[in-house]
Amino acid sequence: MTDKKLFKPTSIAVVLLSAGLFSPTLLAETGSFIKDSKTNFNLRYRFETVDQDGIDESATASTLKARITWTSGVVNGFKVNAELDHVATIGADDYNDASGVNPKTEYPVVADPTGTDLNQLNVSYNTGNFTVTAGRQRIVVGDQRFVGGVAWRQNEQTYDGVRLNYKASDKFTFDYAYVSKVNTIFGPDGAKDEVDGDFHLAHGFYHFNDKHSMTAFVHLLDFDTSEAIDTIGVDYNGNFDGFSIHSAFATQSKGDYDVNFLALDATKAFGKVKATLGMEHLGSDDGAYGFQTPLATKHKFQGFADKFLGTPGNGVRDYYGKLATAINGVKLAAVYHIFSAVEGDADYGNELDLVVSYKVHKTTTLLAKYAKYDADDYATDTSKFWFMVNTKF
Numbered sequence: 001m002t003d004k005k006l007f008k009p010t011s012i013a014v015v016l017l018s019a020g021l022f023s024p025t026l027l028a029e030t031g032s033f034i035k036d037s038k039t040n041f042n043l044r045y046r047f048e049t050v051d052q053d054g055i056d057e058s059a060t061a062s063t064l065k066a067r068i069t070w071t072s073g074v075v076n077g078f079k080v081n082a083e084l085d086h087v088a089t090i091g092a093d094d095y096n097d098a099s100g101v102n103p104k105t106e107y108p109v110v111a112d113p114t115g116t117d118l119n120q121l122n123v124s125y126n127t128g129n130f131t132v133t134a135g136r137q138r139i140v141v142g143d144q145r146f147v148g149g150v151a152w153r154q155n156e157q158t159y160d161g162v163r164l165n166y167k168a169s170d171k172f173t174f175d176y177a178y179v180s181k182v183n184t185i186f187g188p189d190g191a192k193d194e195v196d197g198d199f200h201l202a203h204g205f206y207h208f209n210d211k212h213s214m215t216a217f218v219h220l221l222d223f224d225t226s227e228a229i230d231t232i233g234v235d236y237n238g239n240f241d242g243f244s245i246h247s248a249f250a251t252q253s254k255g256d257y258d259v260n261f262l263a264l265d266a267t268k269a270f271g272k273v274k275a276t277l278g279m280e281h282l283g284s285d286d287g288a289y290g291f292q293t294p295l296a297t298k299h300k301f302q303g304f305a306d307k308f309l310g311t312p313g314n315g316v317r318d319y320y321g322k323l324a325t326a327i328n329g330v331k332l333a334a335v336y337h338i339f340s341a342v343e344g345d346a347d348y349g350n351e352l353d354l355v356v357s358y359k360v361h362k363t364t365t366l367l368a369k370y371a372k373y374d375a376d377d378y379a380t381d382t383s384k385f386w387f388m389v390n391t392k393f
Helices: 009-021 030-035
Strands: 038-052 059-071 078-094 115-127 130-137 158-167 172-183 194-207 212-223 229-240 243-254 257-270 273-282 316-327 330-340 347-361 364-375 382-392
Touching: none
Parallel strands: none
Antiparallel strands: 038 059, 038 382, 059 078, 078 115, 115 130, 130 158, 158 172, 172 194, 194 212, 212 229, 229 243, 243 257, 257 273, 273 316, 316 330, 330 347, 347 364, 364 382
């Protein structure tokens, strides 16, 4: 019997590259392939602390990510992209990286395993309104509530697959990706460094005009080691005089379970201050199963303390408010969350998140962030602090 994983998307990328870039008709043009290529470097240092009730020790992590990205020139529509990451500890390494390789379970989790990882290696082909990309790649869709790269962590989440994008008109674009492997944030050497399966991600983007747009999506996630999760939904963004709104609805099935997702938020500017009020509802099926978003950039949602990376069986409802402004180039934001169960009357807790960032140079940004989760009926009190320096050149 033929192994269904024999023809991996990374292998497809190599075949396309060989057939397209090194055929006799194109060899004469490979000078542009090298001459027009670009190489970029990124250094990101982060200091993170975690104090969590129920764990005696506090975590302290001092890590540096070094990234090199190489993008070739375009030859007859073909382009190659390669990216290598290396994460190392510099100083403090008193934390549980959650990779399973060398767990320090006496400390809270800071999910930044060390090591060297091939973050991307893909070949793309573009002709007019059609683009195909094969290999290991970054897939980020919309606000990343359902499909994202978790780029906040030092080891980014990327995907082995084939992605097709077709711009049918100025208003409508269709995007489809088949993924056979998700390279998780717990790599490169951890026990949870990859998730295998057959994953189908289809999106249709429609722009009514420059102020209103809608996305319809279907995600069919067939995991090798767990039951499939199928999700269908729509997402809307609109700008009106003086304010903007966002809403989303999705329905999900896993085996005999059926649950819904609902999000709604509105933002209005008051001078230099932007205020946002919002709600997220991740439903429950009789307290046995809560709506899940396994491929999302979850750190962006439901609080920076990351207490709801997996939705509880009773679901979760998140009411939140946000204030954001900028003063002399310094960006400031504060978010307050109130969490509760969808099934039952449990008050999970509340959380305060604070962020300040400043671009000290066109290449370098400083960021500090703080999260404090006060538990009531779910998890434990947790506070986290981050200081980060990000440089690109």
